[in-house]
Amino acid sequence: MHDLEAAILARHSTRLFRPNKPVPRQLVDEALELAIHAPSNSNVQPWQVVFTTGPARDRLVKALLAEAQATDPQIPPLPAQFEHYRRDVGKLVYGAMGIARADVAARRLAVLRNWEFFGAPLAGVVCMHRELGHADSLGVGMFLQTFLLALTARGLDSCVQVSIAGYPEIVREQLGISDDMRIMCGVAVGYGVTDFPANTVRSPRNPVSDNVSYLED
Numbered sequence: 001m002h003d004l005e006a007a008i009l010a011r012h013s014t015r016l017f018r019p020n021k022p023v024p025r026q027l028v029d030e031a032l033e034l035a036i037h038a039p040s041n042s043n044v045q046p047w048q049v050v051f052t053t054g055p056a057r058d059r060l061v062k063a064l065l066a067e068a069q070a071t072d073p074q075i076p077p078l079p080a081q082f083e084h085y086r087r088d089v090g091k092l093v094y095g096a097m098g099i100a101r102a103d104v105a106a107r108r109l110a111v112l113r114n115w116e117f118f119g120a121p122l123a124g125v126v127c128m129h130r131e132l133g134h135a136d137s138l139g140v141g142m143f144l145q146t147f148l149l150a151l152t153a154r155g156l157d158s159c160v161q162v163s164i165a166g167y168p169e170i171v172r173e174q175l176g177i178s179d180d181m182r183i184m185c186g187v188a189v190g191y192g193v194t195d196f197p198a199n200t201v202r203s204p205r206n207p208v209s210d211n212v213s214y215l216e217d
């Protein structure tokens with residue numbers, strides 16, 4: 001039995017993986033066997049995940065990179081009042097990589113690494129049936145977090161990536177995902193490069209009281 005609190009605190013987004021250090025399939029399968037215990041609306045178990053590795057992963061990366069060099073990803077913008085979170089995390093991550101905000105070319109190159117799954121040898125795509133709704137996406141999120149924690153407890157690193165969902169047609173075509181499925185995000189899995197400064201970034205959190213309130217009287 002692993003320590004839950006230790007896994008919660010150790011999990012973080014990794015943005016450079018060791019491409020040649022393979023991910024043991026057994027560890028991923030163990031994490032998945034735990035993740036399916038996540039709760040879901042009416043026990044629908046709405047998560048669908050397609051993993052690619054080896055040549056299939058490389059083909060997906062090649063197609064995504066080609067598209068990312070040609071067109072912008074279809075990612076809805078954040079509402080204005082939340083935009084600062086993206087800026088702040090960008091500053092931390094790209095700052096750790098030594099990239100100044102004004103250095104558009106370097107930043108663009110770094111952003112492109114998203115569509116290489118940051119070099120992770122195991123690339124997952126998380127989907128949900130198109131006719132399911134908000135309550136069901138909560139179930140997908142619960143599955144995903146449980147999966148990430150179980151991976152962390154097994155010494156594996158990860159990064160959830162909405163950027164992968166920015167090119168749904170490419171993902172669909174490469175992985176044979178039907179139109180019934182909404183592509184929600186990617187998940188990169190592997191062993192992080194420990195001395196890559198951006199991998200040591202820990203994104204700050206709001207104090208609990210900013211996001212949670214108790215009403216008693």
Ligand SMILES: Cc1cc2nc3c(=O)[nH]c(=O)nc-3n(C[C@H](O)[C@H](O)[C@H](O)COP(=O)(O)O)c2cc1C
Nearest residue numbers: 011012013089114159160161162163164185202203
């Ligand atoms: C739904 C979702 C989508 C995300 N998409 C991306 C992404 O496209 N690229 C990226 O570098 N990080 C992505 N992240 C990682 C977040 O930036 C990260 O979780 C957040 O800054 C908190 O940092 P931590 O994961 O290290 O605790 C995503 C995370 C989630 C949950």
